Amino acid sequence: MKLYRFRSGSVCKLFVGGLHGDEGLYTAPVLEILAGEAETASDADIIIVPAITTGAPYTGVLSEAYYHTREGMILTGLIKRYKPRFYFELHAYSEKSYSRLTSAGREEIEGVPPFVDLGKHVLIGSIAPVLRNKLFSTGDFCLTIELPNWKSTAEEVLQILRLGLLCRTKRELLTQLRMMYPESLERAEKLFHQYYRSIAPEPF
Numbered sequence: 001m002k003l004y005r006f007r008s009g010s011v012c013k014l015f016v017g018g019l020h021g022d023e024g025l026y027t028a029p030v031l032e033i034l035a036g037e038a039e040t041a042s043d044a045d046i047i048i049v050p051a052i053t054t055g056a057p058y059t060g061v062l063s064e065a066y067y068h069t070r071e072g073m074i075l076t077g078l079i080k081r082y083k084p085r086f087y088f089e090l091h092a093y094s095e096k097s098y099s100r101l102t103s104a105g106r107e108e109i110e111g112v113p114p115f116v117d118l119g120k121h122v123l124i125g126s127i128a129p130v131l132r133n134k135l136f137s138t139g140d141f142c143l144t145i146e147l148p149n150w151k152s153t154a155e156e157v158l159q160i161l162r163l164g165l166l167c168r169t170k171r172e173l174l175t176q177l178r179m180m181y182p183e184s185l186e187r188a189e190k191l192f193h194q195y196y197r198s199i200a201p202e203p204f
């Protein structure tokens with residue numbers, strides 16, 4: 001597993017991709033580009049893992065079981081060790097999963113809100129509640145990005161990740177995202193607030 005670290009500040013930002021199955025084949029090229037830009041782009045402690053795996057059995061990150069797999073233990077080990085205040089988790093999905101991931105009924109079926117399409121099939125949403133609740137504080141910024149595995153959306157995804165590199169605070173990052181994707185962010189924030197009714201003052 002490849003890990004890049006660029007350390008020019010104390011606040012840690014963790015970018016990780018390829019959590020299960022073969023999705024790392026799709027997340028790695030994007031995160032490799034980000035790694036090429038990260039050294040000069042930020043004054044934080046940047047950790048980039050392009051793919052935890054590129055070929056492991058698929059265990060969904062919403063299940064407790066995932067955190068007992070080799071990949072899940074690597075992931076939680078990274079979070080415990082580096083204690084990121086900004087956390088970006090990249091996945092890749094197939095065209096046939098689009099409706100399941102974005103369905104209004106996802107909360108009823110899978111227990112979590114649907115992903116929101118930013119356009120061009122790049123999806124954003126909250127990270128797994130089991131991870132969020134155990135290893136992060138409410139003030140941390142945590143975002144899942146699902147990129148389509150049947151077409152290239154590297155530029156769209158990099159636009160978001162670059163904001164993650166540059167922004168110094170969660171508030172600044174959210175402001176930038178709202179400006180870039182006003183409608184999608186409004187929808188994503190509404191879904192987030194409905195889900196985390198009382199515990200989170202700000203989304204993601």
Ligand SMILES: [Zn+2]
Nearest residue numbers: 019023091092
């Ligand atoms: Zn995934």
